Amino acid sequence: MRAESPTVGRPRPAKAPRRRIGIDVGGTNTDAVLLEDERVLHAVKTPTTPDVTTGVRNALAELLRSAGDPAPIGAVMLGTTHFTNAVVQRRELTRVAAVRIGLPASASLEPFIDWPEDLAAIVRGEIVMLEGGHEYDGRPLVPFDTAGMRAAARRIREAGITSVGVASVFSPLNPFCEEQAAEILREECPGVAVTLSHRLGRLGLLERENATLLNAALVDLARKTTRAFTDALRASGITAPLYLTQND
Structure with missing residues (x-):
């Protein structure tokens, strides 16, 4: 061998x-x-x-x-x-349309309710509150008002608003309503920037909504x-x- x-x-x-x-x-x-x-x-x-x-x-x-x-x-x-x-300096912030999906619940406190007034005055644009959202277990609360969303999208376009924050009740468990809203907004408002709350925050609606609106206000500066x-x-x-x- x-x-x-x-x-x-x-x-x-x-x-x-x-x-x-x-x-x-x-x-x-x-x-x-x-x-x-x-x-x-x-x-x-x-x-x-x-x-x-x-x-x-x-x-x-x-x-x-x-x-x-x-x-x-x-x-x-x-x-x-x-x-x-x-x-902090209240500069280079984009005016934002706030879309909240959750009626008949969540009607008592509007978007921007706990913002400093001078900051809210700069950022706050159209406020839209619609029926829809989900229960804590992911079941639909009520059917999403798509017709109302489409009408609101047209108002947002006519107002010249180019950034929208969308927050729906319990959307981290079921983002269906937010995703439908985004689809309608992009159809009716070409080029609009849409921030969806389920991608940013947890279950608490106001905290998640505030983060969404702040993100939407910074989108143009970020780009x-x-x-x-x-x-x-x-x-x-x-x-x-x-x-x-x-x-x-």
């Missing part, structure tokens, strides 16, 4: 270090760091600019210039206080800010995926 030669282990290639960029866009300054695995290689601080894009672009340019080494970037993580600042971040990365020649942090 021919003896087999022993297997010679081949050395594994060294694992390339993983480089990432972290950016924090604050109201005053934009901070950027270059990480290699868990080690901070470089850090810079530049002024935040009103258009966001320029400030991020400046921070990236300074960071890459200080790094010198053109090693590839694997990911970019970005956090910002833009949305918190918008609420603008995300586009600014993407443009800044593209201008810097970085092709790595962009991740936005969820600060909750």
